[in-house]
Amino acid sequence: MPATLSHLQRLEAEAIHIMREVAATFSKPVMLYSIGKDSSVLLHLAMKAFHPGKPPFPFLHVDTTWKFREMIAFRDRMARELGFDLLVHINEDGVREGIGPFSHGSNVHTHVMKTVALRQALDKHGFDAAFGGARRDEEKSRAKERIFSFRTKAHGWDPKNQRPEMWKTYNTRVAQGESIRVFPLSNWTELDIWQYILQEDIPIVPLYFAKKRPVVERDGMTIMVDDDRMQLLPGEKVEERMVRFRTLGCYPLTGAIESSADTLEAIVAEMLTARTSERQGRAIDKDEAGSMEKKKREGYF
């Protein structure tokens, strides 16, 4: 055993510590499972934290019905293999109204199918703590968020009035109807995530690896044609190109990057030389200045 712990060992221990605090002090926690690489790390850490038991909380996927098909297949495989309790929530009102990113734009779609859907799911089950995989290095308003981030009864975040958070001594108290969002990966960087995936051999969705995929150029983004709900506009044509994804979300809102990185090592090498941040591939962050903070105040993760 080394005299001092490595950077990753410290991060791992911190995340496990946080998960155990939640399991010990909240009556109904849930882990948000978004199927991406950060969620995969979170899931892996949860398996570690409660070993030899299973995580004492369910995993919730808020399905916008527009996720990549490979994500859904991966989600169901992981639930089967690891035997965790998977809840899937879809905003049926949104489905009835036919809300989608192509017809309504990313703002309305994300609000109805993600933010509202999440609030519905949390209310329906009465969860008082929800884990998310957000990291402080992702985005400026995230850099300001506490690890234990308080939410009002309406799921709102008040960034100007956050609880002080001292040492590893977390205030886990909430009143009836209030809740806490918990971010065990707050202090991880994108490099830490990949390094940990590599070190621990954590399974991730194949979309992260480069492969020939059918894509279309639209609004400066490379969009993968994942199903026949994507109608081509005049002048657009589908091309088979070697691409991969740095982040995963709804396929019409997630830009692919040109890449030949088809191994974890190659992905990390590519990331180290990248000159753009990972959220650049996301349409939803760019709609307006401060858009992430606004979404979070409304209850987005």
Add this chain to the structure above:
Amino acid sequence: MTETIPREVEASGIRDYLALQENKTLLRFLTCGSVDDGKSTLIGRLLYDTKLIFEDQLATLEKDSKKHGTTGEDIDLALLVDGLEAEREQGITIDVAYRFFATPKRKFIVADTPGHEQYTRNMATGASTADVAVVLVDARQGILPQTRRHSIIASLLGIRHVVLAVNKIDLVDFDEAVFAGIVADYEAFAKDLGFATVQPIPMSARYGDNVTRPSANTPWYTGQSLISYLETLDVESDLREKPFRFPVQYVNRPNLNFRGFAGTVASGEIAVGDAVVVAKSGKPSRVKRIATYDGDRERAGEGEAVTLVLEDEIEVSRGNMLVAPDARPHVADQLAANVVWFDEHPLMPGRMYILRTETDEVSATVSHLKHRVNIHNFAHEAAKCLDLNEVGVCNFSLQAPVAFDTFAENRTTGSFVLIDRLTNATVGAGMILHPLRRAANIHWQALDVTKVSRAEQKHQKPAVLWFTGLSGSGKSTIANLLEKKLHVSGRHTYILDGDNVRHGLNRDLGFTEEDRVENIRRVSEVAKLMADAGLIVLVSFISPFRAERRMARDMMPDGEFVEVFVDTPFEECAKRDPKGLYARALKGEIKNFTGVDSPYEEPERADIHLRTVGREPEELVDELEAWLREKGYC
């Protein structure tokens, strides 16, 4: 000097590259100081110079600089870190932001903390996890009150190393005399703060002088640049050499064959076969297994999150600690601590809070506010309360013992936060100085005539009947009728009435929250003395806060305190309004009126709950008397 991102890292060599990354140590530091001393700009400069700004972020920055920037034509590096809309609009930092960067030698997490006094609690949040404080001073301004306040808080929170960054040195023409003057001022002031090192560096965050590279503009400064200093500073913690401490977080019991105690080793090391004791009970055992997902381990040390299985089936639950038998922590229900106060509502002696250590939680009363620290001259001043952002030393009285070390011995097991019982807000942070032995200096004078003998002489059981309810709810009417009945049947009684006591004993108190707490504390003490004299005491006080009623109950022996909730709805009281007070309060003529602009917290488990609407006082008194008789009070 700084790390350039490897453009040509071959995929095959990536594991070697990562192994190298992995061996780097981590340094956590914060930037603090007064408003406009350039904290955010400094961090922006560090990120920019260590090439951690991506192209899309740079494009956004250029756009934002035109819109909100405070640097004219140049890009405003502060906008890289001020992430909240309100911050960008006002050009100030409100909350702590965490940023990440690396050089070839080290990884860094930096907490950029706000300078405004009203956001001091966010500075404390950033400082609580930092190894080093970079205290910025504007070369034109010198040492400001916030420079002192932040230095004191950094010192209280156990930060051992300070960099005194004399910033904006370009604006004083790189004048060595200005620098030397500020350094002398700071050193004179900080000598009592117990920092291990104070390293002054003249710099310009905006132009980069002495930030990541030595500056040609300051030939008189021969020391290191900020980055090279932070890269080489030794902050190795000695927690691994300290006695074993394992605060139990979670009892893991997935099946009948496994019972493990999950937690993070706070200090020291443990190996399979080692003896441990349970801190609060002193029960001994040995470590049978150190279980992890990656297989059982032989040893574990400070910072590792593991699950311990013991040889014996002994009682251990969350909040307790497994510790080294030969070097145990304190276990006490009284302690003294340094406190930093975070809340708009002041800390008040007599008020009860929730005291939360890393894994334990207990109700605690500030039994004595010893002094407040004046941040200008460190004078210890007498104080009735601690206001927002103030620092002081308090004695705490806990409802149950907790296990702890002093903060000087162990930052993890020697600290706590204070939580408001009503709002659940985190209202303060505490750094434990030492345990207190109950009444160590004041000894009870033993008296021959006891409480029991006094009560026996009166043929009664002493009691404190505590009537709580809104103004005009009927407390005094009911208490008065009950006393008459008790008196007629030969009982020895006394009524302490809210209004009457305020004419004498408590005439120096008003109706602020702080005074209400003190009001109840004094009355509780008097009631206790009267019960000791063998009387049945009827206390008729609005006593709106659960915390204070709880405190009164805790002062009496079990069964002696009877909480009577005189439950009359607000509307009904306002309608009755026997003293015309509601009409005036609703017009705004009386401040802090319970039920109008000051809260009433209903009892959760009153011993007797009297609903007055639609019932005559005589009926209620009969009900009360029957209850007392049944319980043997009269």
